[in-house]
Amino acid sequence: MDGNGRWAKKRLLPRAMGHKKGVEAVRQLVRALRDTDVEALTLYAFSTENWGRPADEIADLTALMKHFIRSDLDEIADAGVRLNIIGDYSAFDEEAVALIDGALERTAANTAVTLTIALNYGSQAEIVRAARAAAAEGEVTEEAIARHLDTAGLPPLDLLIRTSGEVRLSNFLLWQAAYAELYFTDVLWPDFSPAHFREALDHFAGRERRYGGR
Template sequence: MTAARHVAIIMDGNGRWAKQRHLPRALGHQRGVEAVRRTVRAARDLGLEALTLYAFSTENWTRPEEEVSALMGLMKKFILADLDEFAAAGVRLKIIGDYKAFAPDLVDLIEGALARTAGNSGTTLAVALNYGSQDEIARAARAAARAGEITPETIAAHLDTADLPPLDLLIRTSGEVRLSNFLLWQAAYAEMLFVDTLWPDFGADDLKAALDHFAGRERRYGGR
């Protein structure tokens, strides 16, 4: 059996969760934040080296302004409410994507959290903010060209995730079966698991079940 080191999750289904319950969409996002808390704690307890969460894509800017504003507010609350716990537990925060496009007060909070947890050696929580994989690959290719050689190895060395273990397992919740411009390069040989659970209902048991499922797979990397 093979243990996963790095798991990524496309956290999908907040809006549908709220709609099914005739609740405001914003409440679905709030419950989604609670699912983030549960999952990060579970990742730490289960010994994952890295957990990457797709929190805000480059395409999410096209959502209604009210919803985008609510998401930004939830990010602030999450950092303010949970940073002490995660820092004490040895969790290292990492951001992939261009978070500096956000409002200055949120950027300051993010950079403070990054600095505070930079020396931690436990689970790395990588949060994708204003992230798009095609843009990431293009940036990495340009950096590789400036360095003098474009190869799969030099591109990989310039990806936002270059300091993380290779991606083992990518999970998407809510029953959708697509990658939505998330970790396209990194997912080349990752195992994928698409589950019907809506993100606000996801928790420790779901993550453990996904890891057990991964451990039972035979990874061949194109060979026999």
């Protein structure tokens, strides 16, 4: 979900306003999932590298996360959405951790769609952890590593969308994206609407997927 800062800069607004508008884009996208066959959606909200941002921006992002949980959890839970986290969210403050724990517990039995949020997540570190866990069990194979990834239990990754014109994966789901279809758009995340999402899904549906066998 890239482009919040540039969205704000183009409008001569503080970066916090870009992040706030980005949260609204998340809200609209989650609601739009009801009209699709999407089984699982993963959103990259906060990377391990994001800790290098200014303290006030991290505080704004954390406050927005807390507000989103408080304001939207009822709607998410009632819609049958199961929340899931990848990454180490224990690095956030106690209040945020408690809110996340509560949201995970409340939605654990939901089955309509799985909404995974990547918090304090970095794919390279994830792969290292998984490889070490597999080695500790004495079996370093693709299957063993996959079992120890943060995404174990989620469906295989089919489509990876990157907004804002950046054409790179930025340490996101590197292992999982091995045979995923990639979709890059110049749309900044705060402007990424359900219509843009459906456009990406239509583009994906028109592709012929190959897995190296032909």
